[in-house]
Amino acid sequence: MRYEKGHKEETHRKIVATAAARFRKDGIESVGVADLMAEAGLTHGGFYSHFRSKEDLVRAAMEEASCHSVNNFACRIEEGGLERWIRSYLRIAHRDHPEKGCAAAALASELARLPKTSRTVFSESLERMTTSIASHLPATLTPAGKRKTAIAIFSTLVGALQLARAVVDPAHSEEILEAGIASALDLAGISSSRQ
């Protein structure tokens, strides 16, 4: 063969990674196949030997961007625990770099309009996220209470990050991030400087 073994897989991975970043940065609809392939160092014709359609790539990119795969912000709740993770999620760098961040916050309103197959990928990733947050909540809560609280925390984080991104005034934007952190920590049972 023309290319060394594993070359195609490598290319495939590169396209998915490029798409996962561009979709989160510019939205799914705004990013064209040709544009994406060029960014991956290829021509657009080859796209269909890797994917059956753009929608097929969207699904793969959603999987890639989901919280279970590598992700600069708010991926797994590592050591440092929930507080650190919450602060990391609503930090300014995450607000300013959606392309490396949480897919839910970057694409939520577009997500709701996607075909069911793509939404299923997202649903599963949200479920993992919820379970992960719940497992870090205080033992004083019942399992059902943990789950409910975990969903509320994630809703707050997603909402706050999006509002912080949409607003024009930087001070207002930071105020939203801080309000989100305070509220999420509160929900998590972590005492914060809430007045």
Add this chain to the structure above:
Amino acid sequence: MRYEKGHKEETHRKIVATAAARFRKDGIESVGVADLMAEAGLTHGGFYSHFRSKEDLVRAAMEEASCHSVNNFACRIEEGGLERWIRSYLRIAHRDHPEKGCAAAALASELARLPKTSRTVFSESLERMTTSIASHLPATLTPAGKRKTAIAIFSTLVGALQLARAVVDPAHSEEILEAGIASALDLAGISSSRQ
């Protein structure tokens, strides 16, 4: 003139109302000018005697869809107070009818990518929303505390509504709405059945 007085204004209003609904339902990019004009009972050519560009219409539609204008869900916090408003915001009918609902939840992730002029319209509407929520919070909070809490409540509502719309399983979706309500009521200092 061919048409009675006020006819053009009437048409203008109809286009904006149609756009405000369709943008929230299908996203801004997905909705074409010709499609929109047809839905308003007109042909696409006349569009540019009403607006300078599609972007101009987006701004007008954002204004129309903002919480200060008439809106079936979660518009003003009327009598019935904050609790009723929160429950109304996260009710199933709002989830299922983004075209009549909150623009922030319907468009948040697209909003962040819009030009500054459109985002300014949104920012102002968010500011009004924040003030309105804050004014209904218990007097035990300081003004700064009220503001922070108001932002957190709105973040939670926006995030929860979007996640509820994105998820595939109806039971999971309703669970998200309920978790959002419980958490928002909690933040608002209204005792709820949180376990």
Add this chain to the structure above:
DNA sequence: TGTACATCAGTGAACGCGCGTTCACTGATGTAC
């Protein structure tokens, strides 16, 4: 009162452009003999 003209909201053909997708092709390599 009757005629000629100006107005202007709305029409619909046409524009250049970029989209997702298809397909005949290229050309460096591995394999068969």
Add this chain to the structure above:
DNA sequence: TGTACATCAGTGAACGCGCGTTCACTGATGTAC
């Protein structure tokens, strides 16, 4: 060891289509005389 052929990842021209936008036009009405 040398030659002929099969493979197949990637190329780039071309497809139909819908987009936002432009513009010459229509035709019912109000106005001027």
